[in-house]
């Protein structure tokens with residue numbers, strides 16, 4: 001037997017789970033069932049594409065199912081699956097460390113305030129370790145498909161775990177994993193058949209595999225007029241691929257519950273889009289927008305949120321090929337009737353079927369968002385608060401959908417509190433206004449107080465306040481919105497095109513009068529500036545520094561320098 005310490009992060013997470021996460025202990029069951037479902041998905045896929053595994057069906061690979069076996073008297077629950085299983089190495093790395101950077105990131109964000117932290121953890125899902133909210137001891141017996149040995153992992157969820165080979169009755173005859181939970185005081189409430197059924201139905205009803213519960217059922221006996229206890233095994237969940245059911249049969253609750261079961265989020269999603277396509281290719285998609293942006297949204301190693309199925313068989317998740325990067329916050333499933341089951345990540349990149357599905361899915365998601373933006377402004381504002389920035393990435397990254405994306409993104413502006421759409425800014429244009437103006441290069445308050453805005457203020461012309469560092473990159477690639485040019489007020493030419501009250505003669509006269517002063521300033525500043533000239537763009541301030549019309553702005557130059565250019 002070997003005794004091993006948990007990785008430091010695991011201990012931290014366990015501490016937290018036990019001491020502050022008391023608000024939803026029941027999710028332990030959802031987490032364990034979703035792990036079993038993943039394990040069953042993986043094995044089913046292997047048996048379809050690999051002869052070696054196919055040959056084991058009926059002997060060491062059993063029919064896919066999940067079994068819950070409750071022992072009310074001992075207050076234990078066994079959760080058993082016939083999935084892919086884990087060997088010694090897997091147990092150490094999967095149930096002893098935290099491999100995902102998202103989890104570490106999560107730990108770094110913890111505030112120490114129990115309530116805030118438990119909300120955080122809800123968004124993110126603690127996975128297997130959540131079982132220690134309800135258990136003081138957990139035993140895991142697992143046998144990996146294609147291997148003979150069963151390994152036993154035992155832990156009290158405090159410092160570490162023990163690992164040994166299981167023998168006798170503890171050895172599994174088929175591949176899969178059994179988790180034996182010894183409920184603690186908090187968990188004792190779950191040693192109840194009705195309660196367990198309720199939780200399974202709530203969170204795991206649409207798990208694609210049957211979930212059976214064995215428990216003591218009390219039934220009224222008409223003859224003896226007493227309530228009798230019998231031990232029964234009943235299937236608890238619907239076990240259908242819910243996305244294949246017609247929309248008309250599905251309730252909002254079905255959609256929300258399914259979302260929670262695939263993401264581990266415990267907040268309802270903002271909205272979802274369910275589509276069945278029956279053209280050249282047949283496929284079903286179900287996409288969700290989480291209420292809160294995923295924690296790893298701005299990390300290079302973010303986890304993709306789309307699961308790929310072929311004819312209801314799980315193929316893979318965490319693939320970055322299924323949607324463009326800027327839509328990485330979308331969660332859900334794609335189920336295709338036309339892809340081969342043994343499709344690999346490499347094949348996916350140039351697969352025609354998948355490309356068609358992907359293109360149509362992006363169009364669908366964006367057009368749905370557009371209709372929400374029009375019909376439900378309040379909901380859309382919630383969406384924008386989380387996802388404006390990734391959409392802006394789309395504006396410069398997704399040329400084909402640029403027009404739609406330009407309609408979806410929102411900006412600050414001198415004319416509104418909060419945010420505006422470009423369409424609204426265009427509608428507010430003054431008769432003499434020739435372009436949509438914007439200002440970049442600093443914080444919001446700095447930009448709002450910039451002397452560059454004076455002339456626009458005076459003339460009642462709106463200027464977009466672009467204080468997000470991505471804005472400038474976006475605008476550098478987009479010349480127009482709906483036939484109207486964008487123009488930066490930071491550039492030398494801007495403002496000059498605004499009509500001045502002075503006649504051309506008056507302007508020439510003023511410029512002439514200023515000439516000696518301008519020359520003197522240029523002489524003093526020397527090489528530090530390219531040119532010093534008179535301008536009609538200021539109303540209150542005496543002078544302002546701007547970039548040359550054709551040159552990148554100061555901020556862009558900084559960014560380009562940073563990128564080594």
Ligand code: ADP
Pocket residue numbers: 031035036039081083084085086094095126127128129176177
């Ligand atoms: P996640 O499911 O998000 O990866 P978990 O903490 O729930 O995180 O599980 C950690 C890992 O342990 C899983 O990714 C999987 O590799 C392994 N695992 C957990 N439960 C099972 C199971 N029932 N069968 C096979 N592997 C499992």
Ligand code: MG
Pocket residue numbers: 031034035127128
């Ligand atoms: Mg999990």
